[in-house]
Amino acid sequence: MERPSSSPPPAPLPGKQRRIGIMTSGGDAPGMNGAVRAVVRMSIFMGCEAYAIYEGYEGLVQGGSLIKQMHWDDVRGYLSEGGTLIGTARCKAFMERPGRLQGAKHMVMAGIDALVICGGDGSLTGADKFRKEWPGLLDELVAKKELTAEQKRTYQHLNIVGLVGSIDNDMSSTDATIGCYSSLARICEAIDCIDATAESHQRAFVIEVMGRHCGWLALMAGVSTSADFIFIPEKPPSENWEAEMCSIIRRHREMGKRKTIVIVAEGAHDLALRKVTPTRVKDLLSNDLKLDTRITTLGHVQRGGRPCAYDRMLSTLQGVEAVRAVLNATPDTPSPVICVIENKIVRKPLLKAVEDTLEVAKAIEAKDFSRAMHLRDAEFAEYHNAYTTTTATGHHPEKTTTQGPGKSSIPG
Ligand SMILES: Nc1ncnc2c1ncn2[C@@H]1O[C@H](COP(=O)(O)OP(=O)(O)O)[C@@H](O)[C@H]1O
Numbered sequence: 001m002e003r004p005s006s007s008p009p010p011a012p013l014p015g016k017q018r019r020i021g022i023m024t025s026g027g028d029a030p031g032m033n034g035a036v037r038a039v040v041r042m043s044i045f046m047g048c049e050a051y052a053i054y055e056g057y058e059g060l061v062q063g064g065s066l067i068k069q070m071h072w073d074d075v076r077g078y079l080s081e082g083g084t085l086i087g088t089a090r091c092k093a094f095m096e097r098p099g100r101l102q103g104a105k106h107m108v109m110a111g112i113d114a115l116v117i118c119g120g121d122g123s124l125t126g127a128d129k130f131r132k133e134w135p136g137l138l139d140e141l142v143a144k145k146e147l148t149a150e151q152k153r154t155y156q157h158l159n160i161v162g163l164v165g166s167i168d169n170d171m172s173s174t175d176a177t178i179g180c181y182s183s184l185a186r187i188c189e190a191i192d193c194i195d196a197t198a199e200s201h202q203r204a205f206v207i208e209v210m211g212r213h214c215g216w217l218a219l220m221a222g223v224s225t226s227a228d229f230i231f232i233p234e235k236p237p238s239e240n241w242e243a244e245m246c247s248i249i250r251r252h253r254e255m256g257k258r259k260t261i262v263i264v265a266e267g268a269h270d271l272a273l274r275k276v277t278p279t280r281v282k283d284l285l286s287n288d289l290k291l292d293t294r295i296t297t298l299g300h301v302q303r304g305g306r307p308c309a310y311d312r313m314l315s316t317l318q319g320v321e322a323v324r325a326v327l328n329a330t331p332d333t334p335s336p337v338i339c340v341i342e343n344k345i346v347r348k349p350l351l352k353a354v355e356d357t358l359e360v361a362k363a364i365e366a367k368d369f370s371r372a373m374h375l376r377d378a379e380f381a382e383y384h385n386a387y388t389t390t391t392a393t394g395h396h397p398e399k400t401t402t403q404g405p406g407k408s409s410i411p412g
């Protein structure tokens with residue numbers, strides 16, 4: 001139900017019942033629809049009203065038809081759909097206070113007093129800022145006569161709950177973000193396809209995967225596809241990486257591998273923070289190793305498509321918990337983010353999760369890569385070691401370089 005923007009806000013719902021807004025924001029991720037469905041249905045189940053804020057923060061800033069009440073049937077079929085059916089955006093206006101002021105006004109006018117945001121660290125940073133500014137925003141709206149003092153009193157408390165939706169798995173405090181396993185599965189399928197043609201022609205492929213600031217997708221894709229070499233932002237390769245990479249790949253070929261796969265995260269760089277580009281890697285493979293090399297940029301294929309079972313499950317369990325968190329919140333409860341840690345759905349302080357996430361970026365910027373690896377999460381370094389041990393080194397003491405029939409050799 002859309003309310004004319006000129007009409008006064010509806011009376012608050014009785015007792016502890018709330019009008020709960022749900023929004024997806026930032027880069028879309030498979031599983032976001034599951035989160036919307038769970039928040040809508042759990043809200044209704046608990047006697048609350050659910051509202052979808054369409055197009056991320058843009059919906060708050062613009063209001064009107066972009067804020068819509070959702071009923072049980074409105075989210076039928078959402079669980080298995082990719083992308084986000086209520087839309088998302090990277091909204092510049094919300095980055096500035098006037099945009100957030102409009103957002104506050106439209107929330108109050110719709111009578112929404114709690115907001116669940118499913119997005120990445122940027123979206124959750126914006127959410128935290130919004131909640132902190134909320135009393136000041138309402139004061140300003142009263143001063144501008146856009147709200148009455150009575151309306152301000154009724155809506156003085158805003159509760160925010162974060163759900164982490166991002167394919168990058170870049171948020172501290174949680175083992176997995178909604179979307180990361182679907183994206184990883186898509187990358188693996190794509191690399192399996194490339195493997196077949198690479199093997200047929202004895203070719204090398206340099207595959208760029210997403211991860212502007214985070215190497216989780218590249219690392220886990222390396223583990224899952226036995227890629228010969230990977231580049232991730234948290235752990236740049238050694239100073240003489242060109243020679244090291246060529247030596248590893250040469251050894252793999254001598255051991256009989258007919259194909260070469262190198263995975264480059266979008267945000268990969270060397271120890272001096274110079275970008276490692278797929279083209280640079282390709283040139284080395286072509287010129288130094290004389291391998292017939294192609295580049296494949298997987299791009300947005302990694303973000304689309306149906307969510308895997310894990311993301312359907314995670315988004316549903318976390319969406320339910322987000323509504324519980326709203327209903328348990330007092331005016332003083334710090335905003336939580338819903339996480340999964342060792343298979344348990346838990347609430348963590350949103351602000352700390354965002355701060356810890358930003359610390360990784362700062363450590364990378366400061367070239368403190370061991371800190372970046374440590375901060376990423378406890379297992380990240382361990383997984384990297386496992387990858388290096390089982391795959392990258394090609395350590396194989398019991399076998400010499402004898403080649404079997406049909407095995408590869410480095411040409412030239
Ligand atoms: N520091 C901030 N202050 C206010 N809003 C922000 C801030 N950072 C991000 N946002 C809002 O969240 C949106 C999504 O953030 P972005 O970083 O693009 O994606 P993600 O949430 O996936 O990390 C931005 O377009 C903006 O509207």
Ligand SMILES: O=P(O)(O)OC[C@H]1O[C@](O)(COP(=O)(O)O)[C@@H](O)[C@@H]1O
Nearest residue numbers: 026027120166167168210211212266
């Ligand atoms: O689709 P866009 O806006 O070009 O964004 C691409 C970015 O989205 C991501 O997949 C996810 O980033 P966010 O978590 O910031 O949305 C990045 O890995 C990638 O660089």
